[in-house]
Amino acid sequence: MAGSNFIDYVKIHCTSGKGGKGSTHLLRTRGNAKGGPDGGDGGRGGHVIVRGNSQMWTLLHLKYRKHIKAEHGGDGSRMDRHGSDGDDRYIDVPLGTVAKDPDTGEILFEITEDGQEQVLMQGGRGGRGNxxxxxxxxQTPRYAQPGEEGEEGWRILELKVLADVGLVGFPNAGKSTLLSAVSAAKPEIADYPFTTLVPNLGMVAYRDYQSFAIADIPGIIEGASEGKGLGHRFLRHIERNALLLFMIPADADDHRKSYDILLEELRKYNPDLLDKQRLLAVSKSDLLDEELEAEIAKELPEDLPHIFISSVTGKGIQELKDLLWKKLNE
Structure with a gap:
């Protein structure tokens, strides 16, 4: 996914179809000049429907499609003919997409399964015929119901990447390097902050043809929960991960403080994130000897499982996979 092509937030204006009006027709034939009412009902207006598509990874296709309109329902006609229903308009989105009301921030629904459908704007009901x-x-009513108006308004679609494991750490903690080492994903890797500007998703092959998804989330800085750095752009992606893998480089000045800062940013953003399972990996540890590892381990929280890894040399990588798989299946 190229950075310019990854769009995880769009605001779109949607209009559902108006219902067709009922008919006021009265039956008139050669043998029956004063027949009764035979006006049919109007058709339903088209819905605007959001549909999950597992083959999509971004909301890019909606970036320049700001207005989406469904068709109006057809009017009823004589001989009790029902008006045609307006065609629905479908919006295909990646799994993990959330629909919100822009005024209240209320979450309307989430799309988590392929083919799942949710009505974003309800089409108006057709009017009843006479x-x-x-x-x-x-005996001969000369009135019928008009069709109901459709719904109209702005809606927000927001993508939260679906992955089993989310990588959490400061910029340059080695998250992208780890992802490239354990999966076929090829994120951009360089030695400067915010190399990763969008989430990267990789599938990790495990024993006996099993696999799990891991997401490289852009690095946290202090104040991210208030929107500093990449702020809320990436924190929302962490909400959908089953397990959080904190990554702190071996050359950090204070490993415990680094972990506490990361944890506090998550707490400020959403306290529920602290209920997720957590692991800690000390990255770039290929130059550490056993004595230095023991010193760093003393700084880390006692109740937090940790592991020393090096994505360059492969140190601890298989053990990390085993630990992640065990935690995901507890």
Whole structure:
């Protein structure tokens, strides 16, 4: 996924179809000049429907498609003919897409399965024809219902990457290097902050043809929960991960403080993130000896499983896979 092609937030204006009006037709034939009502109902207006598509990874296709309109329903006609329903308009989105009301911030629904459909804007109901209003006191009603208006308004579609494991760390913690080492993903890797500007997703092959998904999330900085750096652009992706793998480089000045800062940014953004399973990997540890590893281990929280790894030499990589798989299947 090229950085310029990854779009995870769009605001679109949607209009569902208006319902068709009911018919006021009265039956008139050569042998029956004063027949009763035979006006049919109007058709339903088209819905605007969001549909999950597992082959999509971005909302790029909606970036320049700001207005989406469904068709109006057809009017009813004589001989109780029902008006045609308006065609629905489908919006295909990647799995993990959330629909929101832009005014209230309310989450309307989430798309998590391929082929899942949710109505974003409801089409108006068709009006009833005059046959419904015939009574003993009014044998020939000359009125029918108009169709209901459709819905119209702005909606936000926001993508939260679906992955089993989310990588959490400061810029240059080695997250992209790890992803490239354990999967076929090829993220951009360089020695400067924010090399990763968009989430990268990779599938990790495991024993016996098993696999799990791991996401490289852009690096956290202090104040990310308030929108500094890449801020909320990436924190929302962490919400969908089953397990969080914190990554702190071996050459960090203070490993415990680094972990505490990362954890605090997640807490400020969404306290529920602290309920997720957590692991800690000390990256770039190929130059550490056993004594230095023991010193660093003393700094780390006792209740947090940790492992020393090097994506360059492969140190601890298989053990990390085993640990991740075990935690994901507990």
């Amino acid at each position: 046959t419904h209003f015939k009574s003993s006191t009014n």
